[in-house]
Amino acid sequence: MEKRGSQLLKGVLDMCLLALINEESCYGYEMVRKMQQRGLELVSEGSIYPLLSRLEKAGYIEGYLVSSREGPKRKYYRILPAGQEKLRVWAAEWHSFAGGVEKVLRATGLERGSEL
Amino acid sequence: MKNDEYNDRPDTVKEVVESCQAYWVLSGLPRQRVNEMKLELEQHLREALADGKTVEVVVGADVNAFAAAWMKEVRTSKTLGEHILDWSFLLLLAAMVVLPWQHLVFRTTSFPVYWGTLAAIGLIILGTRVLLKPGLLSGALFRSPQQWRKILAISIFWVFITAISVFIWFHMLSGRQPVLFYWPWPATVVLVLLAGIVSWIAFRRDPTRPLPFEEEENEIAAQETTSSFSGKCKRIWISVGPYVMVWGVIADMYLIGREFSREIDMLVLLFWLIVVPASLRSGNLTRKLTLPILPFIGFAVTYHLSGIIPWDNRGELLDILIIPLLILLTAGTYWFLRRKMRLLFWTYLIITIFSMAAAILGWLGIVPWLISI
Numbered sequence: 335m336e337k338r339g340s341q342l343l344k345g346v347l348d349m350c351l352l353a354l355i356n357e358e359s360c361y362g363y364e365m366v367r368k369m370q371q372r373g374l375e376l377v378s379e380g381s382i383y384p385l386l387s388r389l390e391k392a393g394y395i396e397g398y399l400v401s402s403r404e405g406p407k408r409k410y411y412r413i414l415p416a417g418q419e420k421l422r423v424w425a426a427e428w429h430s431f432a433g434g435v436e437k438v439l440r441a442t443g444l445e446r447g448s449e450l
Numbered sequence: 451m452k453n454d455e456y457n458d459r460p461d462t463v464k465e466v467v468e469s470c471q472a473y474w475v476l477s478g479l480p481r482q483r484v485n486e487m488k489l490e491l492e493q494h495l496r497e498a499l500a501d502g503k504t505v506e507v508v509v510g511a512d513v514n515a516f517a518a519a520w521m522k523e524v525r526t527s528k529t530l531g532e533h534i535l536d537w538s539f540l541l542l543l544a545a546m547v548v549l550p551w552q553h554l555v556f557r558t559t560s561f562p563v564y565w566g567t568l569a570a571i572g573l574i575i576l577g578t579r580v581l582l583k584p585g586l587l588s589g590a591l592f593r594s595p596q597q598w599r600k601i602l603a604i605s606i607f608w609v610f611i612t613a614i615s616v617f618i619w620f621h622m623l624s625g626r627q628p629v630l631f632y633w634p635w636p637a638t639v640v641l642v643l644l645a646g647i648v649s650w651i652a653f654r655r656d657p658t659r660p661l662p663f664e665e666e667e668n669e670i671a672a673q674e675t676t677s678s679f680s681g682k683c684k685r686i687w688i689s690v691g692p693y694v695m696v697w698g699v700i701a702d703m704y705l706i707g708r709e710f711s712r713e714i715d716m717l718v719l720l721f722w723l724i725v726v727p728a729s730l731r732s733g734n735l736t737r738k739l740t741l742p743i744l745p746f747i748g749f750a751v752t753y754h755l756s757g758i759i760p761w762d763n764r765g766e767l768l769d770i771l772i773i774p775l776l777i778l779l780t781a782g783t784y785w786f787l788r789r790k791m792r793l794l795f796w797t798y799l800i801i802t803i804f805s806m807a808a809a810i811l812g813w814l815g816i817v818p819w820l821i822s823i
Contacts (some may be wrong), residue, residue, distance in 0.1 A: 357565065362490055363497045378510040383490065409490050414697040
C-alpha cells in the first residue's frame with residue numbers, strides 16, 4: 335500500500351481496531367494480521383498500542399490476560415457496551431464521509447474501477 | 451512460536467523492549483502496567499520477526515518516540531499530594547547530602563550555613579531531577595550490563611567530582627560569605643528522622659516499584675527456612691543481630707572510657723557487616739529498611755546526648771561510625787540497582803559518593819580548617 339493509504343488509515347485506525355475487537359476478542363498482533371488479510375498495511379505496527387490504550391482508558395474496550403501453554407500470558411482485548419455504541423457512531427460518521435468522497439469522485443467521472 | 455526462533459535474534463528484541471521499559475518506568479508509569487506493555491510488545495516483536503518482518507516495522511525508526519507515544523496514552527496526571535511527596539523526598543535527600551556530613555568532615559556539633567549551602571541543595575535537587583528524566587542516564591539501568599556499567603562508571607565519576615567540587619566550594623565560601631545561621635546537631639537528628647519517614651512513604655507509594663519483589667522475598671525466605679545449617683545460622687543472625695547491635699551500643703555507653711570499649715565497638719561493627727547485608731536478603735521491607743538504620747540513629751543520638759565522651763575523641767568515634775554507614779549505603783545502592791528502582795538507586799548513589807568524598811577529604815585532612823568552629 336502506498337504512503338497515502340497509511341495516512342488515510344491513521345485517521346480511522348481506532349475505529350478499525352474497535353471493529354476487529356467487536357468481531358472477536360483478540361490480541362495486538364492478531365489485529366495486525368487481520369488488517370493485513372483485508373488489505374490494510376500499517377507503516378508502524380506498534381502504533382496500534384497507544385490507540386488500544388486510549389480505547390481502554392475511554393472505557394470502550396478492556397484488556398485481560400490469558401494463560402498460554404506455549405509461553406507467558408497474552409493480553410487479549412474485548413469490547414465493552416460503551417465501545418459498541420461508539421463503534422456505531424464512528425461507523426455512521428465513516429459511511430457519511432466515505433459517501434461524500436464517493437459522490438465527489440463520481441461527479442468527476444472517477445467511480446470505483448474507472449480510469450482517467 | 452518456538453523459542454529457538456526467538457533465540458536466533460535475541461538482542462534486537464531485548465534491546466528494544468528494555469529501552470521501552472526504561473522509558474516507561476522512568477516516566478513514572480505503574481510497574482504493573484509497564485509489565486503488561488512490555489509483555490505485549492515482546493510478544494508482538496517475536497511474532498513479527500518470525501513472520502520475517504523487521505523490528506522497525508513494529509516500532510518505527512525511533513524507539514523512544516514509540517515508547518513516548520504509548521506512554522502518553524497510559525499516563526495519568528499526578529495528584530497534588532504525589533507532587534508534594536516527590537519534592538519533599540528530593541528536598542530532604544538533598545539536605546541529607548549537604549548537611550549532616552559536615553558534622554563528620556568538620557567534626558563539629560554545629561556548622562555555618564551560607565547562601566552557597568542552600569544553592570548546593572538546589573543544585574542537587576536539579577541534578578537528581580535531570581538524572582531521573584527518561585531517556586537520559588537512568589535508561590542505562592535497563593540495558594545490557596556492558597552498557598550500563600560504562601554509563602554507571604561515568605556517573606560515579608561525575609558525582610564524585612561534583613562532590614569534591616561542592617566541598618571545595620564550601621571551603622572557598624568560608625569567610626567570604628555571611629553566615630546565615632548555624633546548623634545545630636538536633637536539627638540533623640530531625641532531618642535524618644524526617645528523611646527516613648518520607649523515604650519510607652515515597653518508597654511504599656512508588657508505583658514504579660517492581661512487582662515480583664514480594665514474591666522474590668518470599669521465595670528467598672522459603673529457601674532460608676530449609677533445614678540447612680547455613681540457612682539456620684543466617685536466620686539466627688538476622689533475628690538476633692539488630693538487638694545485639696542495640697545492646698552492644700548501650701553496653702558501650704556504660705563502658706566508654708574503659709579499656710574494653712574498643713572491643714565492643716568492633717563487635718558492633720562486625721554485626722553491621724554481617725547483619726546489614728543479610729537483612730537485605732530477607733524479611734519484610736519495613737524491617738529491611740528500618741532495622742539497619744535504627745541502631746545507627748540510636749547510636750548517634752545517644753552519643754550526642756550523653757556528652758560523656760571527651761571532645762578530643764569524637765573524631766575517632768565518627769571515623770568508626772562512617773565505615774559501617776558507607777557499607778550500608780553501598781549495599782543499599784547495589785540493592786536498588788539490582789531491582790532497577792530508579793529513584794532510590796540514584797539518591798542512594800549520590801549520597802554514597804558524597805559521603806565517601808566527605809570521608810576521604812576528612813581523613814586526608816584536606817579540609818581541616820573548620821574543625822575549630
